[in-house]
Amino acid sequence: MKRIAIQPRNQWQEAVEKLGFGFHSTNVPYWDESACYEFNMDEILYIEKASAELWDLCLGAVQHVMDNKLYSRFSIPEAYIPYIEKTWMEDHPAIYGRFDFAYRDGVLKLLEFNADTPTSLYEAGIVQWFWLQDLDKNKDQFNSIHDKLIAYWRYLKNYLYPSPLYFSCVKQSLEDLTNTEYMRDCAIQGGLDTRLLFIDDIGWDPAGEVFMDMEDQPIRNIFKLYPWEWMVGEEFGGNILKDKNKTLWIEPAWKMILSNKAILPVLWELYPDCPYLLPAYFDNGRLTDYVRKPILSREGANIQLIRGNTLLQETGGDYGKEGYIYQQLYPLPDFDGNYPVLGSWIIGQEPAGMGIRESRNLVTDNLSRFVPHYIV
Amino acid sequence: MKKTKHIQLILITAALASCHHPSNDWQSGNRVYVRSDSTAPYTRTYNYGHAALWFYAFRPYGSYYNGVYRRAGYYSSAISERGNIGGNTGKMGIVRGGFGSGYSVSS
Numbered sequence: 001m002k003r004i005a006i007q008p009r010n011q012w013q014e015a016v017e018k019l020g021f022g023f024h025s026t027n028v029p030y031w032d033e034s035a036c037y038e039f040n041m042d043e044i045l046y047i048e049k050a051s052a053e054l055w056d057l058c059l060g061a062v063q064h065v066m067d068n069k070l071y072s073r074f075s076i077p078e079a080y081i082p083y084i085e086k087t088w089m090e091d092h093p094a095i096y097g098r099f100d101f102a103y104r105d106g107v108l109k110l111l112e113f114n115a116d117t118p119t120s121l122y123e124a125g126i127v128q129w130f131w132l133q134d135l136d137k138n139k140d141q142f143n144s145i146h147d148k149l150i151a152y153w154r155y156l157k158n159y160l161y162p163s164p165l166y167f168s169c170v171k172q173s174l175e176d177l178t179n180t181e182y183m184r185d186c187a188i189q190g191g192l193d194t195r196l197l198f199i200d201d202i203g204w205d206p207a208g209e210v211f212m213d214m215e216d217q218p219i220r221n222i223f224k225l226y227p228w229e230w231m232v233g234e235e236f237g238g239n240i241l242k243d244k245n246k247t248l249w250i251e252p253a254w255k256m257i258l259s260n261k262a263i264l265p266v267l268w269e270l271y272p273d274c275p276y277l278l279p280a281y282f283d284n285g286r287l288t289d290y291v292r293k294p295i296l297s298r299e300g301a302n303i304q305l306i307r308g309n310t311l312l313q314e315t316g317g318d319y320g321k322e323g324y325i326y327q328q329l330y331p332l333p334d335f336d337g338n339y340p341v342l343g344s345w346i347i348g349q350e351p352a353g354m355g356i357r358e359s360r361n362l363v364t365d366n367l368s369r370f371v372p373h374y375i376v
Numbered sequence: 377m378k379k380t381k382h383i384q385l386i387l388i389t390a391a392l393a394s395c396h397h398p399s400n401d402w403q404s405g406n407r408v409y410v411r412s413d414s415t416a417p418y419t420r421t422y423n424y425g426h427a428a429l430w431f432y433a434f435r436p437y438g439s440y441y442n443g444v445y446r447r448a449g450y451y452s453s454a455i456s457e458r459g460n461i462g463g464n465t466g467k468m469g470i471v472r473g474g475f476g477s478g479y480s481v482s483s
Contacts, residue, residue, distance in 0.1 A: 020385070044378060117481040129383055141379040173480035185387040200476030205469065212470050225481055236474020299482055353378075366482065375378060 001103060002038045003335040009033065009134055021127050023175045031123065032369035033131055037340065037356055039375050043103075044142045044354075050108050050276045051099055051344040051351035057274060058113060061266050062088065062257050073282065074262045075295060075322035080232050083241055084253045092252035093156045095149070095183075095223075096121070097259075098355075100364070101276075101342040104333040109278050110267075111327075111341065112293070115258035116251050117227045119175060120343060120370060121145065122182045124355030128372035140375040142354040146186065148347035153190030155348070160248060163220040164193045166213065170226065171198045180225045187223075199226050204236065209244045221248045228256040229296050261325050262295045280327040289329040294319040300365035305329060315363050331362055339364070340371065 009015055012033055016024050024031035065071070066088065071081055098118035100111045125145030132141050165187060169180040184194050195213060202219065203212035211219040224231075228251075231237040240249070257263060264280040271277060284290055284306075292304040294317075301317025307329060332339035341364045343355045357368040 041378075119482050125380075126383065126385070129380060132379070140377050143379045146380045146383050170476055170478060170480060173482070175482055176480050181387065182385075185385055188387055189384070198476070200473045202475055203470040203472045204474060206471060207469060216470060226475060226478065227481055230478045231475065234475060234477055236471075239474070 001043060001333075003035055003338065003340075004038055005035050006033070006135075009131075015130070015134070016127055019126055019130060020178065020181075021122065023178065028367065028369075030369055031127060032358070032371050035338070035358075035371055036135075037371060037373040039142070039373060041140075041375055043106075044375055047101070047103070047108060047142070047342065047344055047354065048351045050101070050110075051346060053274070054099060054110060054113075054276055055097075055346050055349065055351075057267060057271050058115070058258055058263070061263055061270055062254060064270055065257050065263075065266060070262075070266065073266075073295075073323075074257060074260045076256055076260075077232055079238070079241065080253065080256075084256060087249075087252040088254040091159075092248055092250075092254075093159050094251050094255060095152055095156065095347065096251075097255075097346045099344045099346070101344060102330050102332050103340075103342050104331070108276055108342075109330045110264075110276050111278075111330075112261055113258055113263065114343075116255040117225050117259070118343075118345075119179050119225075120355050120357065121179050121345070123370045124343065124345060124353055125149070126182065128355065128370075131372045132374055135374070141373065142375060143352075145345055145347060145353040148350065148352040149183070149186035150189045152348040153187040153192055157190065157192055160192075161220040161245075163218070164195050166195045166197045166219050166222040168197050168199045168202065168222055168224045168226065171200065176225050180223070183223060183225075197222075199224065204239045209239075209242050211239070211243060211245065211247055218245055219247055220245050221250070223250040228253060228259070232256075260295050261293050261297075262323075264293075264327055265325055278328045278330050280325055282323075282325060284326040287326055287328055290326045291329055292324050292326055294322065294324055296322050300359075300363040300368075303363050305362055313362055315365060332359075332364075341368075 013024060016031055021031065065074070066085055071078070076084070096118065097113060097115040098120070099113050102109045102111055125143065129141065129143055129146070132139055167180050167184040167187070169176040181196070184196065187194050197213050197219070201214055203214070203216070205212050205216075211222075213219055231240070240247075262282070264278075265282050267274075268277055268280045279287065281287065284292065289307045292306065294302045297303070297317060297319035300315055302319040303313070303315045305312040305314070332341060337360060338358045339360070339362055340356050340358045343357065345352045345354065354373065356371050356373055357364055358371050359365060359368045
């Protein structure tokens with residue numbers, strides 16, 4: 001893995017906007033093509049193999065959590081437990097997730113798994129692919145995200161109700177809308193009948209006890225880019241348990257377990273010999289150099305990095321009331337003050353590609369930049 | 377090869393271009409000023425060809441009643457009247473707005 005400084009394309013902003021990528025910059029560039037990462041094929045095969053193995057282990061960990069009723073560790077409301085288990089037992093459709101890895105000195109370690117509402121899908125699947133077409137069409141990239149999304153939606157079609165598939169996200173975020181509409185694009189290409197319906201436009205018919213769209217048509221299949229922990233935290237979410245249509249929500253509710261950082265100590269307890277896992281616990285008693293993470297947090301909020309008795313870094317935020325986990329410190333590699341985290345995508349049941357986000361410090365936060373990659 | 381050989385986007389390019397419609401009055405961070413609903417799949421207006429038309433097609437309209445704003449529908453002749461909440465009393469029983477307290481899921 002090498003970091004290569006390169007000249008951005010002339011008018012790169014225009015090039016990415018033509019793809020519908022409107023959130024390439026905030027106060028600072030988010031899409032950053034002044035550099036890229038170079039991998040050799042052995043490294044990519046290693047990342048791919050690790051992702052596939054971890055996906056299998058994660059499924060085993062979900063079963064373990066259910067068998068041993070560990071839900072309180074995950075701060076999951078009791079009322080939802082039967083529903084979560086039902087979505088697991090009935091194998092409700094799920095389509096994607098993103099492992100975040102630290103890759104340093106040839107060793108890959110799992111930092112967390114974004115299993116419910118992973119973003120940067122469009123950057124990874126589309127924007128960096130077109131970037132590489134401009135840079136050198138003959139170069140390869142760990143990126144079959146687009147193909148795999150279309151193929152898996154086509155496969156899932158038989159597992160959905162014979163009814164439109166709705167796609168939903170919040171109205172206020174162009175990033176969320178882009179990710180959601182990209183997903184819908186792939187579903188359309190997979191042969192599905194789709195609708196866009198913003199999350200706060202979802203209706204509930206208290207008489208019929210079903211969810212409704214804006215035309216008062218029942219919703220039976222819905223992809224939502226909206227976290228389960230928010231859904232169960234809002235009173236409206238209780239309707240899911242009453243829903244007579246038994247709507248299929250994608251990602252399904254059992255992803256609440258995998259997207260929660262409490263899964264990290266569970267994975268470590270179950271698979272301590274796995275080379276891709278870091279020691280992780282529900283208390284810090286056994287660790288001297290560690291990262292304290294809220295079990296529910298986003299964009300690197302409320303993280304503490306501790307080495308010995310020294311606080312290396314701390315981030316602010318509003319998370320943490322549900323509890324924390326403690327994971328052995330494994331610093332991201334330092335490329336002249338740039339710290340990349342590898343996001344490895346699982347689509348369906350398979351590794352599908354990679355996106356890299358860089359930060360100026362050890363915590364990948366909401367100021368991180370997406371940096372493309374290629375394979376030599 | 378580890379990369380997709382060919383990529384075609386049938387929906388997102390034109391649709392999302394409209395969401396990046398700059399406006400000095402309304403622009404604030406990454407907020408989106410497009411509104412759509414289940415009656416208005418983007419493909420319905422795909423051939424309009426200009427982003428500004430998207431912008432206006434999905435612009436919501438509504439009215440104030442006792443100081444409370446009620447959204448009634450969308451400016452677009454392409455959108456089914458059944459999609460407009462305003463004059464249809466049969467729809468008054470549906471509860472909306474229950475989800476959506478979060479701002480963005482970015483992870």
